[in-house]
């Protein structure tokens with residue numbers, strides 16, 4: 001019989017990877033909650049139209065990468081390729097704007113995109129992200145950028161570069177598109193295949209092309225920041241000023257455009273050179289038009305999402321391992337009940353305690369403790385049981401002492 005495997009582009013997360021994953025999402029929740037964000041959990045699938053209308057039919061995500069299916073009730077549904085559209089759908093559906101003037105959500109979970117799998121790029125991947133709805137101040141942009149950056153720093157990730165840009169509102173972008181098309185038209189035969197077809201409909205994507213030839217051709221392209229109106233320029237200056245105040249170093253990258261249609265004004269990415277081709281750890285920006293697009297509400301918003309698997313690749317060993325703190329060995333069937341009661345007391349006290357499930361020799365138990373990599377072992381024989389005691393062995397210090405359960409808990413929780 002052929003053994004079934006996980007589907008191409010998907011991954012099981014277990015063992016030390018699961019410890020890393022938990023560490024990342026727990027740290028992110030702490031950081032987000034410190035900034036006043038609360039959790040939102042939206043469904044894994046939504047009506048297909050939400051993503052078509054929200055992300056844009058011309059984007060790669062919608063036109064090539066969605067997992068769309070018809071359910072038994074003939075509805076067209078799609079596994080969410082990202083979180084923003086669904087958060088906005090929920091916010092509008094529950095009329096949160098009528099209850100609060102500023103709403104801050106964070107989320108974590110699986111997203112699905114039919115992309116070509118490679119290191120750091122999967123078909124099912126996990127994101128952690130935030131969406132702040134109801135505030136147009138540039139201070140919000142800077143604060144959210146700083147929050148994501150500080151989270152990555154807290155996770156021990158170094159050598160990050162924050163790239164920021166402003167793509168303005170619809171009017172200045174329309175003006176810029178024309179300027180850019182004029183610049184690209186004489187170069188069209190030299191552009192890569194993708195860009196040669198998209199430069200007229202979606203010229204901004206050419207700025208983002210990874211093809212070395214296209215990169216070279218656009219070195220002297222007109223800059224979008226030159227097409228911004230006074231208000232948009234002032235907003236961008238405000239973002240930069242507050243990034244300085246929050247101590248975040250950044251680079252203005254005028255070729256930075258994002259792959260989703262809902263952005264306006266500030267866009268940004270946090271990149272690393274340690275992940276090869278998939279160097280973007282986190283991306284986001286302002287999407288003031290999305291709430292109008294989906295619900296006729298002029299409500300400004302800003303957010304980001306980061307790839308958890310990419311963060312996992314960057315944190316190395318910098319996470320608390322899920323190794324137990326103590327291994328409990330018991331010698332002789334008659335000690336089993338006492339040993340399991342000890343394990344229960346330790347666990348109730350918050351100590352990660354592992355215990356042998358079957359009666360083993362001292363040698364086999366010590367071998368197991370060594371394999372687990374624990375710092376302490378508890379040994380329980382009939383003498384310890386009769387006296388309500390245990391032997392606590394400290395591996396690193398090569399010491400051991402006979403203690404009561406409470407004394408052992410005190411040592412282990414120190």
Ligand code: HAM
Nearest residue numbers: 082084120121122125280281282283284303304305307
């Ligand atoms: P995005 O740039 O499409 O933005 O994705 C954000 C992050 O998700 C990327 O920087 C990357 O780390 C990770 N990611 C994307 N695709 C994959 C993949 N196939 N495999 C592994 N990781 C991946 C968004 O999704 C927006 N919703 C962000 C946002 C929130 N903008 C405003 N609010």
